Amino acid sequence: MKAYVYQEKISLKDLRLVERPDPTPGQHDIVLRMRAASLNYRDIAIERGNYHIQVAPPLVPLSDGAGEVIAVGAKVNRFRIGDLACPLYLPDWIDGPVSSRMARRRLGGPTDGVLTEMMCLNEEEAVRVPSHLDPVEAASLPVSALTAWNSLYRIGTVLPGDTVLVQGSGGISTAALQFARAGGAKAIAVLRDDRHEAAYRQLGAAEVLTNGSAADWPRDVLKLTGGVDVALNVAGGDTLGQSITATRVGGKVHLVGYASNTVAGFDIFEAIRRATTIHIATAGNRATFEAMLRMIELHTIKPAIARTFPADQIVGAFEYLQRGGHFGKVVMTF
Amino acid sequence: MKAYVYQEKISLKDLRLVERPDPTPGQHDIVLRMRAASLNYRDIAIERGNYHIQVAPPLVPLSDGAGEVIAVGAKVNRFRIGDLACPLYLPDWIDGPVSSRMARRRLGGPTDGVLTEMMCLNEEEAVRVPSHLDPVEAASLPVSALTAWNSLYRIGTVLPGDTVLVQGSGGISTAALQFARAGGAKAIAVLRDDRHEAAYRQLGAAEVLTNGSAADWPRDVLKLTGGVDVALNVAGGDTLGQSITATRVGGKVHLVGYASNTVAGFDIFEAIRRATTIHIATAGNRATFEAMLRMIELHTIKPAIARTFPADQIVGAFEYLQRGGHFGKVVMTF
Amino acid sequence: MKAYVYQEKISLKDLRLVERPDPTPGQHDIVLRMRAASLNYRDIAIERGNYHIQVAPPLVPLSDGAGEVIAVGAKVNRFRIGDLACPLYLPDWIDGPVSSRMARRRLGGPTDGVLTEMMCLNEEEAVRVPSHLDPVEAASLPVSALTAWNSLYRIGTVLPGDTVLVQGSGGISTAALQFARAGGAKAIAVLRDDRHEAAYRQLGAAEVLTNGSAADWPRDVLKLTGGVDVALNVAGGDTLGQSITATRVGGKVHLVGYASNTVAGFDIFEAIRRATTIHIATAGNRATFEAMLRMIELHTIKPAIARTFPADQIVGAFEYLQRGGHFGKVVMTF
C-alpha cells in the first residue's frame, strides 16, 4: 500500500508518497481502505512548526478521514466488511472527560494520520458512519464537526429556543450552525462579507451579519437578539472579547480555534457584567461522536463541503484552506 | 365581575357563579379579563377530596388560564394593555429550584384560581404569551405543558438525536411529544388503542405503539429503540416499572402524573440494571416558563386541544376529562 | 494456585477449593496474590438464585477483593510489584456513564471473582490502593464504598453544609457517612436499635436515630433537619417512601440496595410535593474509583470493618451477613 509521509522534516516540501507493507489485522483490529481526508488549521500549524505539541518525522499527516472496512480480525464485533468508518482523532478517548493520557495519541501528529491508502486500527478506535453520508462527507466529521457538537451539547447544553452565534464559514462553524438548528435553536452567523450569506441561509441561518470585519458587530447582535445564549469563537485574539460582548448575561463562549491569533484577550469587566463562561476545548470522546452521528442520521444532515482535491494536490489544498473564505470543509479524495 | 366559587364545600355540586367586586390594580398589579381555562387531573383530585394538600372553601377553581390585560398599575413594566397573559400556577416560584415556601400558593387551591371573569395579580406572577397563540391554546400551558418542558429540558436534558417516549394522549404527553420534536429528538408514543395514532403522527411521532394495555409493551419499545433515553410517565402505579423497562441503561423516567394509581412501584433489580433516574416533579418556575414560550414562539408550536367547553358546562368538562381517552387539553372558554 | 469455585451449581454446598494453573501475565497484565475479599448482598442473591442476571457454574465467587501485585507484564505502567491493588468489579467500565456493554463482565458472577489465591488481569482493570489501607480495608471498597461515593459525589453532588441521611449500618451506609463527613456535610444515621449508636458517633455522625423500625421515623428526621438534602436507601420495599418523606423539597434519594424487598414503592403525591429525584444505581467507573481513593488518601479514611473470617469459613460469613445488624463490611482473609 501507499502512504503520504513527512519523511525527514514536517514540511509539505518533504511530503513523499511511499510504499508501506499492507497491514494484517490482529484479532481486535479492522483495516480501512481510506477514501477521503479533510484538512484542519491544525494541519497547517503542524506543517509550519507552530503547533502546541512536538511532532517528529516520519509522519503520515491529517487527522480526519473516512474509509471502507476491508478486513476484520476474528474477534471484531463493532464493524463488518463494507462499513464506512471514521478513525478517532484521539484514539484513546472513549468516554468521560479528557485526561492528558487520553490526549497523547493524536492522528496526524504525533501519531500517524489518515493520508494513506490503508489504516489498521483496533476496532475500539473508530466509529461507523450513517449510510446517508458518502466518504467525503464522513471525512469532514472527526475533528471539526465533533468540536462543534461537543461544544453545543456536551460542554454547553443548547436548548430549543436558544440563540447560537457562529463566526465565519469554516468547518466548525457550518457544522455548529446545522447542529444548533437540529436542536431547535435559532442560529446566527457573522461573516466578513456577504459572499456566503445565501449559503448560510440555505443551511438554516435565521440571520446573517456581514459586517464581521467591523469592530462593532457585537452591537448588531445585541440589537437583534438581546445577547446570544452561546457564541462559538474560531478566531481567538481580540475577537474573543467581541464574542463575549455579543452574549447575554449568563451566556457561554466556546473558544475552539485560533485563526486570527493564538493569544486571546478580553475585558474582564465586560465578562463579569455578563457572568460569562468560556470553554476552550476541541474534539470530543467516542461516546460523544456516536451521539452526534445518531443525530446526524435522524436529521439526515449533510455536512457543508467547500471543495475537494485529489490527494496529490495537497499543496493546493493547504493553500486554499490557508487563504480562508471558503464555506465548509476542504477534503482530499483518494 | 363574576367568578365561579366552591362556596361551602369543595364539590362541583356546590360550585356557584357569584358576584365579586371588580379589582383595582395596585401600582405593581395587572388586571386580566380571563378568556379560557384548562383542566388538569389535579382539579379532579381536589374536587374529590383526595389531593395531597388541604384546600378549603370558598375557592375559585382551576390552575391554568389565559386572559387579556385590561388594566395595569402605574409601575408595571412587564405588561401592556392588550397583552395576552397566563397567571403562574405557583405565583411565588420565579427562578431556581422549588422550595416549600415557593409551593405554598397554588392557583386553583389553596389559592383562588382562574375560573373567574377577572384576575388581579402582581405583574411578576404572570407571563406574556406569544402572538401566534389564541387564549384557548395559551390556557393549556401553565401546568401541563410546563411540566413537560421542565421534565425534558430543565431536570433532564434531552439532546437532538435522543429518543423520548410518552404515554397516553393527555395534555402533558402531547406537549412533551411536540417539545421533544422541536428539540430534534425522536418521539414515540404508547397508547391503549389506535384511536389517536394518526393525530400523534401528525404531531410528529416517529412511532406509535397501540398495545399500551398489554403488560409487555416495553419489550416492543426495546425492540424498536434499544431503550429510550427518556420516558414520561403520567399514570403511576405499576406502569412506573414498565416505563423503567422501556428505557436504556442510564435512562431517565419523569413521573409527572397519577392517572392510574397514586402509589408507584417498580422492581429494583430492573432499575439497578439500567442505572435509572426517576424524577418526580410537576410544573416549573417562571424563568422556565419563559424559556418554553421562547421555543414555542420560534417553532410556532400550537398545543393540541381535545375539546373546549363553555364555562357553564364545567360539570360536563370534568366528566369528559375523567373518562380519559381524549387527545390534548380540555379547555373552558368564557 | 488454589481457587474457591462453585463447581456444578451456584450453591455454597457445592463450593470447592480447587487447583488451577498459576497464571502467566500477558504484556499488559498484572498478577495479584489475593489477600482479602469482602461480601455483598449481591453474593447472597447470586447464591440463592434470585439475582437479576444469569450466572452459571463453574464460577469463582465474590466481587470485592484486594491483592498484592506479584508479577507485571512487560508493557505494564500503572502498577509495580508490591503494590496493593483492587480489581474492578465491572472491569470494562473505565469512565463516563455505564452502558449495557460495560456492565456485562462482573466479578463474582457472571465473571470469575476474587475468592482465589491469584488473579491475572489487564492492568486497566484495577486500581492502586493508598498506602494507609491494609488488604482487609482495601477489600471493602470496590462495590459498596464506590456505590456510596458515586451516589454522593458523581450522580448527586453533596455540598459542604448539606445534610445526608444513611440507613442501617452496612458497608454502603458506613462508607457514605464517612464520605459525607469528609465532604463537609452533616451526616445522620437511622438505625433499628441503639446497638451501633456509639460506633456511628465515633465515625462522625451528628445525629443517630434509633427508631428505624417504627414507621414514623421520617417525622423525627424532619423535626431535626427540616428535611435532609440526600437520603441513601439500602433496603428498598416500602422504606423507599420513608426515605422520600425524610428529604427536603428538591431532595435526592439514592436507592442502592434491596435488603428488605426487591420491589420498591412510594406515594406519588409525597414525591411530587418534594420534587424528589430517585437515583437507582450501584458501583461506579474506574475514574470515579480513583477520585474516591484520592479523597480516602487525603483524609486518611479507614473503612469500618464489622468482622473478618478466614476464607474457609465462608459459610459462616454468609450467615453472619444475612443475619444483618453488623457495623461495616464483612471480610474474608486468605
Added chain:
Amino acid sequence: MKAYVYQEKISLKDLRLVERPDPTPGQHDIVLRMRAASLNYRDIAIERGNYHIQVAPPLVPLSDGAGEVIAVGAKVNRFRIGDLACPLYLPDWIDGPVSSRMARRRLGGPTDGVLTEMMCLNEEEAVRVPSHLDPVEAASLPVSALTAWNSLYRIGTVLPGDTVLVQGSGGISTAALQFARAGGAKAIAVLRDDRHEAAYRQLGAAEVLTNGSAADWPRDVLKLTGGVDVALNVAGGDTLGQSITATRVGGKVHLVGYASNTVAGFDIFEAIRRATTIHIATAGNRATFEAMLRMIELHTIKPAIARTFPADQIVGAFEYLQRGGHFGKVVMTF
C-alpha cells in the same frame, strides 16, 4: 440618623457625613442599625471612576455590611428584632442564574450602600447571620466570601479530594481557602512573598508557594500536584494564563478579580491542551448566600479579618486596601 454620602462627586474628598431622616419600615421591611462594613476593590474602582457601570452622586458607598435588626414591619417573617443581618449586595437576585434585570440594583453604587447608621430594606433583601459571627466578620461576607463560595460550589463543583489553588491573600482568596478545606479539598495558596505563609497554614493550607512574583510559579504547582482541579484568579491580566497553566487537563479557572489588570490574556494552545473552562463571575444569589451560611455555621468558620478601621478613617482604609499585601478583609466599624 447619619450616613456617609458622596455628595457632589464620587470621590473620597467629597464624602460627607450627613443627617438623613430615620427610616420607617413598611409592612415587609426591616430596619438595620449598621455595625460594620467591609471594603472591596470595587469600591476603589468606583471612587476612581473606572468601574464598569455608571454611578452618580449622591451615593452612600460600600456594598458589604452587617447590622442589627432594630425594627420590623407588621408582615415580616424572615427576621426578628435583635438578629444580625447582611443586606444583599444585589438585592434583586434571589435565586437562579443572574439576569441583567437582577444586576441593576447594587449596593454601594448605583444603589445606596451600607456606610450609614441605619438601613431600611425589604426583608427579602437580606440574610440572617449565624450566631458565632460578630458584625465585623459578618460584614466580610456579602461580596467576597459569596464570590468564593459561588465559584467553588455553584458554578464549579469542588469535590472532597480535589485540589484548589488560591492567589494572594485578599478576602476572596482567604475565604476560598477556608471553604475548599471545609469541603474536604486540598488547598494551596500562591503568594508573592512569605509574609502570610504561616497565617495561611493556620487557615488550613496544605502548601504555600511564595514565589508568586516569578513567572514560572505554575511549574511548581504542576510539580506539587500534577495540576490543580480549580484555580481562583483575582488579579486578571497575564496572570490568567498562569492560572490556566497551573490546572490539570479538564480543570477550571474562576476569574473573579482584576487587581493587576482589567484586561485578561492567555495562550489558546495552553488552554486547548487543558480543555480549560474559565468562569468569570462575582457575587451570587440569596439562595447561594444561605447555603454558604449553612456551611459556615456547621463548620464554625471565622473569616480572616486583616484590620478594622473606625468609619471616620475611611480614607486610611482605602489606602490600606490599595497598598495590598494584607491578609483577609478590611472592615470599617461604626
